[in-house]
Structure formats: structure tokens, C-alpha cells
Amino acid sequence: MATSNKRLQKEITDILKTPPTWCTAQVVGDNLHKWKATVIGPENSPYEKGNFEIELDIPVDYPFKPPALKFTTKIYHPNIKSDGTVCSELLSQNWSPQLKIFDVLTTIRLLLQEPNPESPLEVEIAQQFKNDRNAFNKAAKEYCKKYAK
């Protein structure tokens, strides 16, 4: 707990000192283990200009265990379930205690840029992504317009 609090404090201070251009992050209330972040959809993706809100639950064993995250903004994406959960393997498989919340958000941004249809959570969206990219882009854009303002 001591390690995680100290480190989370440092992380949030760093983010506030030099805010990244494509995301925001803040602690919810005074609980260092609950964060709220937004990721702006990357350019040249169907999510461009969308604001995606994400909730992060940070375990007491952090940074030895990865945070759990959930999209609170509806999104049309093969690796993000309709309830907003993201495949946990994505974070746990290659997790290193050296990685920070900022790195997690970077991974999310990469995932928006390049969905991975090979290990999907939403099978139908993944199939569409593979077989009919235009239709996928159209649906993703529509969702983005409707929900990710």
C-alpha cells in the first residue's frame, strides 16, 4: 500500500505538471486508487476527435499488479465489450511494475488506432472489421459521434 500510494501520488503530480495533449487523468475524490481518464480518439481512425472516458481501478498491489480499466463511454470496437470492459490479458500479459498509468493509456490509444481482431471480445465486430472495413468504420464513427462527444 505504501509503495502504491507514494508512486500514484508521483504519477498524478507528473501528469498535472506536464499534461499530455491526447489524454487527461485525475484522481476520483481523495481515493488514490480510483482514477478517471479521458483518451482522445487518434487521428486517421474512426474514433478521431472522440472523447472516451475510462475508469481505472488500481489494486493495492500496484504497481506489481496492473490496474483494471473500463470504458464508461460507449464504443464500437472488437476488443472492448459493450459494457466497457477491456480484455484483461492485454494489460496483465505484458504487465511490468515499471509501467505507469500513462503507459496504460498509451496502450489504449494504440488499441483504438489498431484493433486486434485476432483476440476479440466482440466477435461480430471483429468479423466485420476483418471482412467489411467500410461498414466497420461507418458504425464506429456513428457510435463516436453519438456517444463520445
Place this chain on the structure above:
Amino acid sequence: MSDDEMYDDYDVDEEDSTEVSGNESGDDMDYEDTSTQDFDLDDNNSSQRTKSSLTRTKSYEVLDKADLQSESHKLVKEVMDVLSIPHESAVVELLKFMKWNKEKLIERYMDNSDKLCIDAGIPNLVLDKPIDKSIKNFSCLICLEDFSPQETYALSCDHRYCLPCWKGYLEIKIGDGPECVYSSCPAPKCKIRVHQAAFKRLVSEQSFEKYMNFCIKEYVHGNQKIKWCPAPGCNFSIRCDRKDRREAVTCKCGFQYCFQCSDSEIGDHMPCPCAQIEKWLQKASDESENVTWMLANTKKCPECRSPIEKNGGCMHMTCRKNAGGCGFEFCWLCRGPWSEHGSATGGYYNCNKYDKSKAKEDDDKAQDAKTELEEYMFYYHRYESHKNAMKIASEQRRNAYLKEHQILNKFDVRSADTKFLMEATEQLLKNRKVLQFSYVYGYYLDKKSQEKNLFEYLQEDLEKHTNFLSTLYELSLDKLEDYQAFIKWKESVTNYTRITKKFLDNFVEGVSGGLTNQHPHNL
């Protein structure tokens, strides 16, 4: 499998250093004593059997934690010697990577040691990176705090972290379970393995002990000849050198089981092969609802053998033609024609004819006409009965124990004089277990084969012997008037236990080896 092959793999308990005494009743009995033998499977083979039973060598070994530790340690030392590697921890990593296969490891190491070491996560067999004395201050990338270089550690990859972060990282891995033995450096995507010496240095003593236990688990897991005893809570393991061993192994905890399927619930299932048991249990779970219901609710029409359900009402049954029956009217209790019933037989709602009737005999006679489910039920019913008898094994042991004490009080004998009771109890339990599975074996035998004929004949005999011993042994102590009577009873129980044991051993050997030339071994 030929007979001879079968016998290669049998245990002589005299040579068995790991056997627990008292568990194998009558093991010390004289094999040459043939005076009590009233049963031979085959005259030509009997002498050969007696002889081979004396020359059989043990093919399995019970191992405890210390055995496993010293065994794996020995293996590590051997590899260190052969390959001239000075670091024990490095060799452990190589062996883990090669699933503890020494020969393969040496072969691959000779072939391309650099590649093997990289693949195993211990490049160049270097364990760690020494501290660079020129650096004054060090900032840990995990906790983001500053430390003096003495408070840091790095594996050969030079990903340096503070000691508290290493401790936290590795202890959480240990807390997560057995996979901790394959922990790698905390740096992103770094594949360098955290070896034993690093664990020892970085985690608490208590955690290191846990880690070492996982290492032993991993050693057993990687080793195909060693398996954990499946009995709940048992920490022993058994090494069996024969891949196709069918005879049960006995763990030091007392649990007797088939090494192949190592199932804590099935245990020993001689004379059946594993695959047959699997098939049987599958069938049992598929049919269980049907069978339970049929057994509980139906009888067969005495005329046409259709199953009939009694859904209430009196004993007057009509086998309804509408439901595919024959129209016969009969009494539910005695299954005799209803026309013979009336006030003379105790009224319409009572039937005192049941005891005198031939209802049971009818069942036996009509076996030929049984349908598949009925036939299955016949075997299942007997299988279950013996299984249920096994379930109360602990109760039976306790009763035997109580009886021993009653004897000690009543007849003023030494405790050695009551040992026979426990031996008889254990023998009976063994018999029930074999009988239980013999009904599985019997079910799958070809109906008209000679094998089945002979099998059933022997099975019936075994059942008879078992029941006889059971009755003899359950004799109430009130019936033993004096010491002389007790001694007489003791002798006959001892003797019969011995006979039964011999009978059982011969049955199991004979059946699993095939009684005739056409035995169905590959079920």
C-alpha cells in the same frame, strides 16, 4: 499383454521398504502355504504363479518431500558435473526449461549452449550484474525513489531495481502460486528468469520456503514418472517406472490407487482397465436419473416384463395395453395373478403370499429377456451395493476397533491376539472394492463368451467367500462362551481371511491377465 509381462510388475511386500505395516493385512503370510488354497485358475499355471510371485520386483516407490528434494538436487549436481557449470541456480533454470530431462538437456547444451541458455532465460549462465561502484545515486524505476547502489539488485540484463521493490514483486508472484518458479525480470518484455539464488537473496525466509515448495511441485509436474498421491491432504508422491502399470500402488498415507488415472475417488479399480472405468462412469452419469427412477418406482409385469410404475392406489395392478402392456392383472407385492387374491390371502390390500412366492426366482429366470437398460441396472445395482459397503469403511474400522477392545476385556488376551480382526476388516474392504469393479468388468464382457462364463463363475465364488468371511467375522461376542471358543473363532477367521486373500489375488491376476485365450483386454 502376455501373462509373463504382467507378472514382471508385481510387488513382493517383503522387499517393500516403503510399505506401511498393518495396512496390507496378511502380507507377511507364507506364500508357500498351499494347504488353504482351494482355488486354482488353471492347474498348469498355478506353479508358475506361485514362483513368479516370489521373484517379482517392486516397480514403484513412495517419495516424501525430502526424497524429492534430494533427488532433484542429485540431478542438478550431475548436470553441473557433466557440463562443468559452477552455478547451481543456472542449472536449475536449464533443467526446469528442459522439463527435468537430463539427457535432453545435455544433448541440447552440447549442440548449442548459447541458444539454450538464452531460451531458458539465463544467457551465458550469468546470474546477476554486479553493482557499478562509480554510480552514487540510483532512482528505482518501480517506486520512483532514490537509493544507494548497495540497496539495489539486477539480474544479468542489468535492469536494476531497489531491494524493497524486488521483494514486493517476487513475494506477490509467490503469493499468486506455482507459476512463480517461472518469474522473469520486472522490466517490460524482459525474458530473463529470476533464478533460485536471486529468490533466496531477495525474499523473506518464509516466502523462500514457499517458493522452494513450488519448485518441488514443478519437479514432480515436469517428471512423467512421478505423480502426487491423489488422496486429499496427502503430501507424498509416487514414482512408477512402468508406464502401463495396472496393479494398484499403495501410498504411505494408506491410499491404494491406480497410478495411471490417479483418481482420488476411484482409487484402485482392478480388474478393470482405466478406459473401461471412464466409460462406465460416463454411462452411469448419463443413465443415473433413469436408473434411480426405475429402481425406485417400477417393477416388471410378471407376464410380459414391461416395466410398470405404481403411481398410488392399491396393490391390484393392471399391465395396461394402452401403455404397451399385455393386460395382465397381478399383485404388486407378490407379482402373482390377481385372480388368486382375496380375503384368503389377507384381503385385497394385503398380500401375505409375498414371502412364499417365486417373485425373486422369476427375476433370475427372466434375465435373458432383460432389455439393455435392465441389464445395465443389474450390474449397476451390484456395483453400487459394493460401493456403498466401501463408503462405510471407516465405520467398519471403528467397529472392529471397538470389538477388539471388547475382546481384550472379556478374554484377557494380549493385543497381538486381536490383530486378526483388523486384518479381516481390511481384507473384506479389499474384496468389496474388487467386487465393485468386477461388475463393471462383467458388464463389458462379451455375453456369450467363454471368458464371461468363467468370469462369472469365479465372481460368484469370490462373492460367496466374501460373504462367508463377513458373516463369520461379524459373529456376536455373546456367542463365545469361553477362551477356548474365542481361540477357535479366531483361528477360523484368520484362516478364512487368508483363504480369501489368496482367492482375491488369484481372481484379480487371473481376470486382468485374461482367463481364456479370448480375453477382452483392449476395452
